[in-house]
Amino acid sequence: MNIAVCDNEPLVCQEIKQGLSASSINIDCQIFEYHSGKALLDSGINFDMVFLDIELKESLDGLEIAQLMKKQNPDLILIFISAYSKYVSSAFYLDTFQFLLKPIEPALLQQEFRRGLKKYQSLYSKFLISYNHEKVALDIKDIIYLESQKRKLFIKLTGENAYETYGKISSQEELCNMHGFIRIHRSYLVNPHFIARFERQNVILTTKEALPVSRKYHKAAKEKFLSYLLR
Secondary structure (H helix, E strand, C coil): CEEEEECCCHHHHHHHHHHHHCCCCCCCCEEEEECCHHHHHHCCCCCCEEEEECCCCCCCCHHHHHHHHHHHCCCCEEEEEECCHHHHHHHHHHCCCEEEECCCCHHHHHHHHHHHHHHHHHHHCEEEEEECCEEEEEEHHHEEEEEEECCEEEEEEHHHCEEEEECCHHHCHHHHHCCCCEEEECCEEECHHHEEEECCCEEEECCCCEEECCHHHHHHHHHHHHHHHCC
């Protein structure tokens, strides 16, 4: 996992790096330090997470640099750092993971870092299925929903891809507990990333598809989706 820390104050970079290094994690991470947005962009490294100061005192500010980085990697886990809370609303237009105010509390830094790692694990985790007598690893982030069809599971993915395998919705606890999938019906498990809105009897997906939501699951599913949006 590649992590960038970018601030024009070397001391701030060192404090963040020390906080990250002190976190107890089981993921191999490489942390790179930059004191300018230009150096960050010119590095040529595909970063998974970046701690980025907004006021870099350059022609491009942190918001513009983040926008360029998000175009290259939409899944980038973006954590802004700033001494000014006035940038919060602008920052979250860029699908910002978190906004940390300087001086950064070490405990809060480590807490949000571990939370970011959970998102990283979720983004790059695999879902193993048996298909045509072979084991196939699907990217969990690309799964839109699972549908139970008698003794089979229909797995709908992005790009019009789909798979069918033997299994039950009720046995997919890991997708719910670790990856946040939402049970909306006895036959459907949905990735909240692809939910556009809830209606009275349906869930509308970003793909424009409508899935039935049962009365039994409606309240809990809607609460879990709201919780997902507020993370």
